[in-house]
Amino acid sequence: MPTGVVAVVLVPDEEGLISPYDLYELSTVSMVFGPSHADLAEPWYELRVIGPAPHGVHGLDALAGADTVVVPSAPETMADGRQEVPGELVAALREAYAAGARMVSMCTGAFVLAAAGLLDGHRAVVHRTYAPSLAARHPRVTVDASVLYTDGGRVLTCAGAAAGLDLCLHLVRKDLGAAVAGALADRLVVAPHRSGDRPQFVAAPLPADPEDPLGRVLQWALEHLDEPLTVEGLARRALMSPRTFHRRVREVHGTTPLRWLLDQRVARARALLESTDLPVERVGEASGLGSAANLRRHFTRAVGVSPTAYRRSFTPSGPPSRGR
Structure with missing residues (x-):
């Protein structure tokens, strides 16, 4: 059995719907950590998708034992403050972090981690259009809208979309080395490495x-x-x-x-x-x-x-x- 459990938490809006960005980033995480690349290294990762049917196959209890928790983009209603992050999700994320999991957000998923207090004292990035809102609502978070992703050790964030793939490959590089990450990037037909401090604006x-x-x-x-x-x-x-x-x-x-x-x-x-x-x-x-x-x-x-x-x-x- 693989030892690195990656749990992806899909966060629905008030009507129970998952945003297209959320599904795009779920696809990104699945492409990188899914079982189709298990031949690249032993052990590989175990992927768990947590959320409402038909997209999720596990409930929040599957966060127990996760080594990496990824929160893709949250609904617009959470990013602009019209919808609160559910209390049970906040509690589950805090428990996973306390148990030793590293926490990863993609774009507006940062609002979910921030609501759980997991970004307090950390440098975090969202897409630059959401940065003012994140900074205003969570003043204990150091918001950086200029880079692709940040790595604070156990707390990592990215600007979303393509930067999500960069961050996932960065995690593989940290876990399994540059050779494995390079082989995976070659399969995905993407650049093997874009550093997190590169600007969101691509020249x-x-x-x-x-x-x-x-x-x-x-x-x-x-x-x-x-x-x-x-x-x-x-x-x-x-x-x-x-x-x-x-x-x-x-x-x-x-x-x-x-x-x-x-x-x-x-x-x-x-x-x-x-x-x-x-x-x-x-x-x-x-x-x-x-x-x-x-x-x-x-x-x-x-x-x-x-x-x-x-x-x-x-x-x-x-x-x-x-x-x-």
Whole structure:
């Protein structure tokens, strides 16, 4: 039997209906933690869907023994305060948390965890359109509307929709390692990792047109991150003046060329720390960030933890279990 029990709690509105967003996020959780991927690791997860028929197959008593509790989007009536979170659900969530479960919300599911007091003192994210309401109704929660997801250890939140898939893959990476999460992402045809601190606004990707000079030179830069690169040199390669090159990068990516380059180097360092055992000094060289000290400075500023701590957090620990 799998040891990591993931319980998804569907929260109906006052008429007993489940929202389309709730069902979308249920599908996301099922795709990631469902039994169809059990061949990727042993043990895999056990998935329980809690909620009203026909979507749910368990009652709230199935939260007992859950290792991870996921609350997808709550009804609009709960997000805007017209509907209270049921007392029995609040009590069940508190009991699960007290028993050691980690708690996960997707978008407006944060209102449910907040009603149970489980987000007090934590940084939490919802879609930016709901952030003012969450902050006003739950002042003890530090609301961040700028990122995709947050990881506070036992309390995790995300902005919903695609960010929900990012957060689920993040949990697999924590539990089973980058290789398993990467294999799963490959099956799902999605990017293997988008860090939680990425902005909810997604800048335009590299231009797809192979004849586009900006797209060509930025693709070339990605293939040569370990070499000395300058804005002036990239502009020359793109047959542009530095001023025009700066303007075009900002138009397409919403940032400066130097910032874009630094972001790509940090992303390369992340990938190397997750998937290799290269010494930190070599990671700095291979990513173009230079010395170990320079890597630590830029990496810690961008990610919030040191390279060594980041690598440690992605060492497979196995699905969360309390010894069953």
